[in-house]
Amino acid sequence: MDFLKIFSRNSGPSKNVAKERLKLVLVHDRTNCSPHFLDMVKGDIIKVISDYAEIDESGLDIKLTKTKRDEDDTMVPALVANIPIKKMKDRKGI
Amino acid sequence: MGEVIVITSGKGGVGKTTTTANLGTALSQLGYKVVVVDADIGLRNLDVVMGLENRIVYDLVDIVEGVCRLNQGLIKDKRYDGLYLLPAAQTKDKNAINPKQMLKLTSELKEMFDYVLVDCPAGIEQGFKNAIAGADRAIVITTPEISAVRDADRIIGILEASDLANPLLVINRIRVDMVKRGDMMDIDDIIDILAIDLLGVVPDDESIVISTNKGEPAAADKNSLAGQAYRNIARRIKGEEVPFVDMDTSESFMTKLKKVFGLAK
Amino acid sequence: MVIEENSIKFKGTRHGLSIHINSAYDFDTIKQDLINKLEKSNLFFKGAKIYEIKSNKLTDVQRKELEKIMTEKYNMHVINSEKKKKDTKAENQIFQGIVEGKTKFITGTLRSGQKIDYDGNVVILGDVNPGAQIIARGNIIVMGSLRGIAHAGSNGNTKACVAAFHLDPTQLRIADIIARAPDGDYDRPTGPEIARLKDNMLYIEPYTNKK
Numbered sequence: 001m002d003f004l005k006i007f008s009r010n011s012g013p014s015k016n017v018a019k020e021r022l023k024l025v026l027v028h029d030r031t032n033c034s035p036h037f038l039d040m041v042k043g044d045i046i047k048v049i050s051d052y053a054e055i056d057e058s059g060l061d062i063k064l065t066k067t068k069r070d071e072d073d074t075m076v077p078a079l080v081a082n083i084p085i086k087k088m089k090d091r092k093g094i
Numbered sequence: 095m096g097e098v099i100v101i102t103s104g105k106g107g108v109g110k111t112t113t114t115a116n117l118g119t120a121l122s123q124l125g126y127k128v129v130v131v132d133a134d135i136g137l138r139n140l141d142v143v144m145g146l147e148n149r150i151v152y153d154l155v156d157i158v159e160g161v162c163r164l165n166q167g168l169i170k171d172k173r174y175d176g177l178y179l180l181p182a183a184q185t186k187d188k189n190a191i192n193p194k195q196m197l198k199l200t201s202e203l204k205e206m207f208d209y210v211l212v213d214c215p216a217g218i219e220q221g222f223k224n225a226i227a228g229a230d231r232a233i234v235i236t237t238p239e240i241s242a243v244r245d246a247d248r249i250i251g252i253l254e255a256s257d258l259a260n261p262l263l264v265i266n267r268i269r270v271d272m273v274k275r276g277d278m279m280d281i282d283d284i285i286d287i288l289a290i291d292l293l294g295v296v297p298d299d300e301s302i303v304i305s306t307n308k309g310e311p312a313a314a315d316k317n318s319l320a321g322q323a324y325r326n327i328a329r330r331i332k333g334e335e336v337p338f339v340d341m342d343t344s345e346s347f348m349t350k351l352k353k354v355f356g357l358a359k
Numbered sequence: 360m361v362i363e364e365n366s367i368k369f370k371g372t373r374h375g376l377s378i379h380i381n382s383a384y385d386f387d388t389i390k391q392d393l394i395n396k397l398e399k400s401n402l403f404f405k406g407a408k409i410y411e412i413k414s415n416k417l418t419d420v421q422r423k424e425l426e427k428i429m430t431e432k433y434n435m436h437v438i439n440s441e442k443k444k445k446d447t448k449a450e451n452q453i454f455q456g457i458v459e460g461k462t463k464f465i466t467g468t469l470r471s472g473q474k475i476d477y478d479g480n481v482v483i484l485g486d487v488n489p490g491a492q493i494i495a496r497g498n499i500i501v502m503g504s505l506r507g508i509a510h511a512g513s514n515g516n517t518k519a520c521v522a523a524f525h526l527d528p529t530q531l532r533i534a535d536i537i538a539r540a541p542d543g544d545y546d547r548p549t550g551p552e553i554a555r556l557k558d559n560m561l562y563i564e565p566y567t568n569k570k
Contacts, residue, residue, distance in 0.1 A: 013276025014276070015278055022243055022279075159416060192385070
C-alpha cells in the first residue's frame with residue numbers, strides 16, 4: 001500500500017496541516033480578534049518604532065499565541081511580535 | 095452523597111451518548127449505583143443506545159413539572175441491577191426546563207446514586223446550560239478532527255468560566271493506522287492544544303456500531319476494544335490509576351510483517 | 360380571540376376569560392407581562408370574569424398572586440371553582456364516542472417528537488414513526504405502520520382499540536394498561552392487527568374482517 005502514497009500526497013503528513021490550522025483558528029477563537037485587528041496593531045507598532053529604529057517591514061511578524069502565566073501556570077493569550085531591526089536611529093536630537 | 099458528572103463536547107456526533115451509556119454500564123459493573131440522565135430534550139437517544147426505549151412512560155420533563163414522582167420516571171436497566179436511565183422528553187423542546195430545575199433534580203438524584211451521568215446535548219445554548227447546571231465534574235469528549243477539537247476548546251472555556259474548572263478529556267475514535275501514517279492528530283497533539291488532563295482514549299471500533307444496533311453498550315462486551323477502553327475510564331473515574339492501553343497492540347498484521355522485513359518506518 | 364403573543368395569552372370563552380400561561384417563562388416575567396397587558400387595555404378588562412388560569416407549572420401560591428393582582432387592581436372577578444366544576448363535569452367523563460363519536464383524521468407521517476393528543480378517535484392516513492406519540496380518548500387507527508407510542512382510551516375507556524396495517528409499536532397503552540415491544544429480536548407482524556383489552560390484559564390479534 002505504501003507506494004500509493006507517493007502519488008497521492010506531496011505535502012507531508014496531513015496531521016501537521018491540521019494542527020497548524022487548528023492552532024491558528026483557536027488563537028482567534030480564544031481572543032475574539034480578527035486579522036484586521038492584527039493589521040491595525042501592526043501598523044501602529046511600525047509607526048511607534050520607526051521613530052527609534054529602521055525596521056524591515058516585510059520581515060515583521062506579529063501573531064497571537066498563548067503562554068504560561070508565571071504566577072500560576074495557567075495559559076493566557078499573548079501577543080508576540082518579531083521585529084527585525086535594520087539599524088538604530090541616531091537619538092542625539094531627542 | 096454521589097457525584098454528578100456531565101458528559102459534553104460542543105460538537106455533535108463525537109460520541110457523548112455512546113460514552114454516557116458505556117460509562118454508566120462500566121461503573122455499574124464495578125458495583126456502583128448509577129443513573130444516566132438524557133438532557134437532550136427533544137432529541138433523545140440515550141434510551142435507544144441503552145436498549146430501553148420501549149419502557150419509557152414518564153420522562154425528565156414530567157418529573158420536573160411534577161406530573162410524576164422521581165421514582166416513576168427512572169427506568170431500570172435490563173442487565174445491571176444498579177443502573178438506571180432517566181430519559182429526556184421527545185415531544186417537548188429545550189426550553190421546557192431551566193437550569194434551576196435541573197440543579198434541583200440532580201441534587202435529588204445525588205442522594206440516591208453514587209454517580210449521576212448527564213448526557214449533554216450538542217451546542218452551547220439553553221440545553222447545554224441546563225445539562226451543566228448541577229454538575230460537579232465535566233468530561234469533554236472530542237475526536238481527532240479539527241472541528242471537534244475546536245468545539246471542545248470552546249466548551250472547555252465555557253466550563254471553566256462557569257465553575258467547572260479542570261474538565262477531563264476523552265479522545266474518541268482514534269485510528270491507530272491513520273495516526274501512524276501521520277494522517278490523524280495523535281493524543282499528544284490534542285492534549286498539547288487543549289491543555290487539560292486526559293481521562294481516556296477510545297479506539298474507533300466496529301463493535302460500537304454493532305452494540306448500538308443491539309441496544310447493548312459495548313462496555314458489557316468483554317471482547318470489545320472500545321468496551322475495554324470505557325471500562326478503564328470508569329476505573330479512572332473512581333480514582334484508580336490505570337495505565338493507558340498501548341495502541342501498538344492493535345497494530346495490523348501487515349505492519350508487523352513489514353517490520354520484520356524492514357520495510358516500515 | 361387572541362390578543363397578543365408572549366408569556367400570557369387571553370382567550371375569550373363562553374364561561375369567561377381563559378388565561379393561558381407559557382411555562383417556559385419564569386414567574387417574574389409572567390407577572391410583569393400580565394400587568395403590562397392589563398395596563399395597556401385597562402378599560403377592556405375592567406369587570407371581566409376570569410374563568411381559568413391555564414398553566415402546568417404555576418404553584419398555588421403563584422396562581423393566587425396573579426389572581427390577586429387581577430381582582431384587586433383591575434376589578435376583575437374570578438369564577439369560583441365550585442361553579443366551574445359543574446360546568447366542566449360533562450367534559451371530564453370518560454369518552455364514550457368509541458362506537459360513534461368525534462374523530463380526527465391526520466394525513467401524513469407522524470415523525471419522532473410529534474405528538475397528537477385528541478379527545479376523540481384518531482385516524483392516521485400514514486405512518487407513526489418511533490418517537491412519535493398519539494394519545495386519544497377513543498380508538499386509534501393507523502392506515503400504515505405504527506412504530507411509535509399509542510395510547511387509546513386515554514381517560515380510562517377500556518373498550519378502546521388500536522389497529523394498524525403494521526402494528527409494531529414501541530409501546531402500547533389502552534386505558535391504564537401498558538404493554539411494550541419485546542426485547543431483542545421478535546417476529547414482526549405480517550398483516551394488519553388489532554389490539555384490545557380483555558380482563559386487564561392487552562391482546563394483539565390479526566385483523567380479519569369478520570371481527
